[in-house]
Amino acid sequence: MSVPYGEERRRLMRRLILIDRCCPGCASPFYVDHTGKIVARNGQIATLDHIIPRGRGGRNANWNFRLMCRACNQAKGLAAALR
Numbered sequence: 552m553s554v555p556y557g558e559e560r561r562r563l564m565r566r567l568i569l570i571d572r573c574c575p576g577c578a579s580p581f582y583v584d585h586t587g588k589i590v591a592r593n594g595q596i597a598t599l600d601h602i603i604p605r606g607r608g609g610r611n612a613n614w615n616f617r618l619m620c621r622a623c624n625q626a627k628g629l630a631a632a633l634r
């Protein structure tokens with residue numbers, strides 16, 4: 552199973568924004584902009600984050616995703632690479 556994309560990804564992210572009102576990394580609130588994209592108040596676009604990282608057996612299942620702003624997701628990836 553791969554990371555959802557296209558319409559499926561949009562639907563998943565729309566569902567997640569109802570649960571994840573703000574970024575778990577920096578607490579910046581998410582909102583839907585005029586183009587329908589989900590962005591954080593800090594100007595970063597929202598990304599899908601694996602709650603259990605794939606490197607530790609996390610799956611590309613809907614329950615394993617949450618929203619995270621791109622800056623925090625990249626910082627998390629970097630920290631994981633340095634471990």
Ligand SMILES: [Zn+2]
Nearest residue numbers: 574577620623
């Ligand atoms: Zn963030």
